[in-house]
Amino acid sequence: MVSVAADDTAGAGINVERLQGQIPYPLAPVTLELVEQDPVSTRPLPVPLPEPVLDEGPHRGYAIQWFSFGVIGAAGYFFLVRRAARRPAETPIMTAPGPLPPPLGEGGETPPG
Numbered sequence: 690m691v692s693v694a695a696d697d698t699a700g701a702g703i704n705v706e707r708l709q710g711q712i713p714y715p716l717a718p719v720t721l722e723l724v725e726q727d728p729v730s731t732r733p734l735p736v737p738l739p740e741p742v743l744d745e746g747p748h749r750g751y752a753i754q755w756f757s758f759g760v761i762g763a764a765g766y767f768f769l770v771r772r773a774a775r776r777p778a779e780t781p782i783m784t785a786p787g788p789l790p791p792p793l794g795e796g797g798e799t800p801p802g
Contacts, residue, residue: 723736
């Protein structure tokens with residue numbers, strides 16, 4: 690059994706105009722799909738397409754994974770903000786090991802040049 694579709698949506702991936710420039714005979718804007726074959730051919734071609742798998746697939750697992758990433762990110766942000774709020778404002782993040790040297794031109798040094 691062969692199903693024939695002559696509408697615009699059937700062969701959405703087939704550009705008939707482009708193929709027509711490469712083939713010497715005229716093309717019709719239809720697509721054929723082999724659904725079943727009676728009698729079954731002993732030759733290797735054409736082969737009917739297998740039925741599509743209609744299960745859940747990995748979608749639920751991916752959804753759980755990304756919602757988990759969102760929860761982890763929100764919780765991590767909450768704890769970082771809480772930690773920053775608990776830190777006293779006068780505590781410097783980084784301190785120098787000793788006093789800074791005077792800038793050039795002060796303290797008796799002459800600037801180069």
